[in-house]
Structures are given as structure tokens and as C-alpha cells.
Amino acid sequence: MKDIELNGITLEESREYMVNIGEKGFRGEQLFTFFNRNKGLDIQQAKVLPQNLRESLAKSQMITKVDILKRFDSNIDSTKKYLFLLEDKNIIEAVLMEYDHGFSVCISTQVGCRMGCSFCASTKGGLLRNLTPGEMLNQIYLIEKDAKVDISNIVLMGSGEPLDNYDNVLKFLNIIHEPKGHNISYRNITLSTCGVVPRIYDLAKENLPITLSISLHSPFDEYRANIMPIAKAYKIDELMKACRYYEESTGRRMTFEYTLIDGINDRIVDGERLVYLLRKLNAHINLIPLNPIKEYDGNRTHRDGVERFKRYLLSKNINTTIRSEKGSDISASCGQLRRDYLERD
């Protein structure tokens, strides 16, 4: 772990760092811009800085390096999935997707995950460690350079529970939003959580207009606890209360992710309960057809069933969409790519 990660600090911290080493504060801004606007990787290329400063920064071991290990291109759409190699040889994954509104990237926030959701490949080896802000930023910058695209939307929905790596994720958000850096609007960032209730309150108090997306997956505590251990710690009523607080504090509409599993959470009673739970929220539901992983034997709901569930929610005035499946030919579900790679090699 580095004491300071020069490509994972805020603009203010970058200025402070330069002043602390006897340089002028504006050098910090130049450094920040080099990493976050120019997506610079090799500090020797930061020609705006004096050569002796570049050399001492290069030797400092304070710049986090991430490499693209492998890229998988979908044959059915323009989705690209990336495996990245970290300095400690850990592997993470991210996905680039193209939509009508632009390019979106889904990044990881941890190596593995300790939340234990039974339908998720990311958690099968547990949590190995948190990602640093620099490692999160680098996933985006490396993809943009490799695919020659500019990202307009970011989703924190890859491996890891973002609210379980709270401070680093918050710093990442600050950096990626900074107008002197990449300048991504908070409104174009979605943070997905399995429902770490105390952290939802903390996040609400930060008052960032990002979209908060809750992985709900069942409207019943009992079922939810079967597939998501977090539900044993925080009941749905507590979760809904936190969501209302978030919505009231930030003025942002809540999004709920709902992976449909045949016979488990796609019944009429599930739909009815869902409508009841969301009645006090301006909620949007994203229905996701299950991507089976070999460690979980649930079946996906049939296409007709997904449509029926959607129609029911819409008839009750709940905004509902079915998530379009991107890159389903290249190991689609969260954490599956990394897991397949680790098992093979």
C-alpha cells in the first residue's frame, strides 16, 4: 500500500503534495491534469513538468500501475470486456458498453467481494482487498485509450460492494467529477449497492447527485436473505427507509435492480409486494434476466414472464425497464470473466 497515490488523489491533495515537496502549487494542478484529463500513464511524458521533477516522481513508486491483461470483444454488439492486472498480480474486470446516449463503463471497486450474494461470481473467493482510487480511475482511462472512446457514463456495478470501500469510492467520485480532470457529471454516475443501510445514510449526507441503485432482487426478507446475506443484517423496511431518506436528501430518483429468477421472485405475490414497498418512492426498476453462473442453480425467468412482470409494474405506475443484455456471448455476469480466467490459468 502506497502512502500516497499520485494518480489517485484529488486536485486539492495534488496541490498540497507539490507544496509539501517544495514545489509551487500549480505543479499539482499540472500533475492532476496530466493524469485525469490527458489520461497520462507514464510520468516521463508529462512534459509540462520540469525534467528533474518528472524523474523524482517516476522513482517515487507513488504512481499506481494497472495493465490491460486481456480484452474480449463481443461478436453481437460493440461491448468489450477487460481483465486488468494490478501491481500485486490481482485481477479485476470492467466492461465497456455502447448506448444511444454514449459510452458507459462498468468498473470494479474491490478485488472480489465479501457480500456473498448467491447468484454472483465475484464473491465466490471472498474479498481480497479494496481498490484504490487510482485503480478505479485507471480502469476508465485505459479503456478509453484502448477503445478510442470518451466515456460519458460510469456505473459502479462490477466486482465489489462500493459502499464497503466507502472512502476510496468517494475520493474516486470527487476526482472523476473534477472539472479540471475528466469532468464527468455526477448525474451520469450510478453507484450500485446490495443495501449497506448505514452507508446509504452517509452517502445521502454527502449530497452528491449520483444515482443510487439498490440490488433488491426480492421484496421479501426471507427470500432476500436466502440469496443475499446482507438482508439478514438489514431488513427491507430499514432499507426502504434509508432509500426514502436518500431520495429526500438528494432529490434523486432511486433505482432498483431486480434479477428475475424463475419461481423465486417472479411470482404475482412478488410483484404485488414490490408495488407496496415502492409506493412512497419515485422509483425506477431495472429488471435483469438472470445470467446463470455455475455455482448457482437458479433458472432465468422466461422472456414472456419478464415481459409480464414488467407490464404488471407499469400498470401500477412504477417505471420499469428490462436491462438490455450486452455482450452476452462474452461471459456476461459480474465477476464471471475474472473467475473463469483464474480457474483456467
Ligand code: SF4
Ligand atoms: S452482487 Fe455485488 S454485492 Fe453481491 S456479491 Fe456480487 S459484487 Fe458483491
